[in-house]
Amino acid sequence: xxxxxxxxxxxxxxxxxxxxxxxxxxxxxxxxxxxxxxxxxxxxxxxxxxxxxxxxxxxxxxxxxxxxxxxxxxxxxxxxxxxxxxxxxxxxxxxxxxxxxxxxxxxxxxxxxxxxxxxxxxxxxxxxxxxxxxxxxxxxxxxxxxxxxxxxxxxxxxxxxxxxxxxxxxxxxxxxxxxxxxxxxxxxxxxxxxxxxxxxxxxxxxxxxxxxxxxxxxxxxxxxxxxxxxxxxxxxxxxxxxxxxxxxxxxxxxxxxxxxxxxxxxxxxxxxxxxxxxxxxxxxxxxxxxxxxxxxxxxxxxxxx
Ligand code: DX5
Ligand code: ZN
Numbered sequence: 488x489x490x491x492x493x494x495x496x497x498x499x500x501x502x503x504x505x506x507x508x509x510x511x512x513x514x515x516x517x518x519x520x521x522x523x524x525x526x527x528x529x530x531x532x533x534x535x536x537x538x539x540x541x542x543x544x545x546x547x548x549x550x551x552x553x554x555x556x557x558x559x560x561x562x563x564x565x566x567x568x569x570x571x572x573x574x575x576x577x578x579x580x581x582x583x584x585x586x587x588x589x590x591x592x593x594x595x596x597x598x599x600x601x602x603x604x605x606x607x608x609x610x611x612x613x614x615x616x617x618x619x620x621x622x623x624x625x626x627x628x629x630x631x632x633x634x635x636x637x638x639x640x641x642x643x644x645x646x647x648x649x650x651x652x653x654x655x656x657x658x659x660x661x662x663x664x665x666x667x668x669x670x671x672x673x674x675x676x677x678x679x680x681x682x683x684x685x686x687x688x689x690x691x692x693x694x695x696x697x698x699x700x701x702x703x704x705x706x707x708x709x710x711x712x713x714x715x716x717x718x719x720x721x722x723x724x725x726x727x728x729x730x731x732x733x734x735x736x737x738x739x740x741x742x743x744x745x746x747x748x749x750x751x752x753x754x755x756x757x758x759x760x761x762x763x764x765x766x767x768x769x770x771x772x773x774x775x776x777x778x779x780x781x782x783x784x785x786x787x788x789x790x791x792x
Contacts, residue, residue, distance in 0.1 A: 488693075489514040489547075489657075489679035491527065492625040498532065502540045505682075508690040512543045514657070514677045515565070516625075519550035522571065523623035530559035537564035545569065545614075545675075547595065547657065549622050554581045561588045569593030569616050569655070572604040582611040593655070597622060598633045605644045613652060615641040616677075619668075620658030626680040629659025631667060638671035650743045650772040662695050669700030670707025676700055720767040723776055723784070725750055730787040731764035738780055743772045763791075 488510040493501035502513055515533055520526035533544065546565040550556070553570045554577070560568055561584070568585045570578065572594050585592035593614025594605050598621060605615060617637045620627040638656060645652030653674040660668060661681035668676055678696055682689050723745075724734055735745045749755075750763035768776055777784075 488512070488682055489516055489625065489677050491516045492680040492683040495528075498528075498536060499539045502536050502542070504689070506540045506542050509693045510542060510682075512545050512566075512675070513540065514679075515544055515546045516679075517546060517548045517550060517560075518623065519552075522551045522574065523549045525623045530556060530563040533560065533565065534563035543567070545593075545655075545677075547616065547677075550574075552576055554584075557581050557584050561585065561590060565590060567591035567593060567614055569595050569614055571595050571597070571622075572608075573597055573600055578608055579611065582608060586611065586613075591653075593653075595622075595657070596637070598630055602637055602640055602644065609644045610647050612644060613648065614655060615644050615653075616655040616657055617641055618658050619656055619660070619664075622658070627659055629661075629664040631664070634664075634668055634671060638668060638673055642672065648742060650769060650775070660696070662692070662699055665696045665699035666703035666707065669703025672704065673700070719770040720746060721770045721773050722765050723768045723773065723780075724766045724788065725752075725763045726766070726787055727761075727791040728759060728764050730791045731766055734780065734784060734787055735766055737783065738766070738768065738776060741776075741779060743768050743776055 488505045490498060490501050490513060505513060516527055517529060518525045518527040537544065543566040544564060546560050546568045548568060548570045551574055567590055570581055582592040591613035592611055593616050594608055594612055595616035595618060596602060596604060597618050605612065619630045619634050634656060638654060641654045655675040655677055656668045656673045657677040660676045660678045665676060676696065682692055726734065731747055735747050739745050746767040748765050750765050753762040
């Protein structure tokens, strides 16, 4: 949820309300009055808001010189920082600083900027943000053509990420446009003014927009065949403990979350050394994990036999 259109005199309560009403994250629109014709808030405000909620903070820096302030935004507690591809200063060092701090690094493209502008930086990206309005203000009309042209294609720039790469859509998202962007496989819908309407039921609006986006994802994408549900876990291997631990370390090092359990197929009281352990991974990472670790898994299965 973007707080750009919240009561700027009461941002602390705005973020606690957002959390209470069911927002997944806070999207922080930082504007310097130079990169965009508007001025909002900086790292100090974000640091103050950080104390008011546990929700993840996605910083959207619409500023010309992010390199000057990046350390402050990281210290303020941003979980991800997205800068713009159109800035004049070098981009790579700032993306590296964000990642070196263990946060997610993103690049954002304005409606008129082609996705190819991301090419030199693709391996440093965790997030691709597609603007569907001209950056600078909330409450603008959604650009459907831009969304259709860019959102699905944006995922290609995250193909190096075996898991966890995110495509964000920002600008004009509401209950009228949510199904379309959901149908383009978006991961994160940034929603602003649609949620801050006076007297509106914010919680209900969040649920509606989320449901419409999911409807689009489930039924508009993939010719109507529901793609892999996002958070289903699948068994990737069943091995003895030592081998299971080795494989877990390697798969996790590649960025894929792993769960390791005692195999339900062995008796509960069986010795942990003798019994099998199952490795679970997200279904969405199964193909990539098999490509990358299939042979290793087979070798470990032999060693486990
Ligand atoms: C605009 C910002 C957006 C904006 C979204 O420059 O980047 O995050 O706040 O607000 P709505 O949803 O009203 O377009
Ligand atoms: Zn934004």
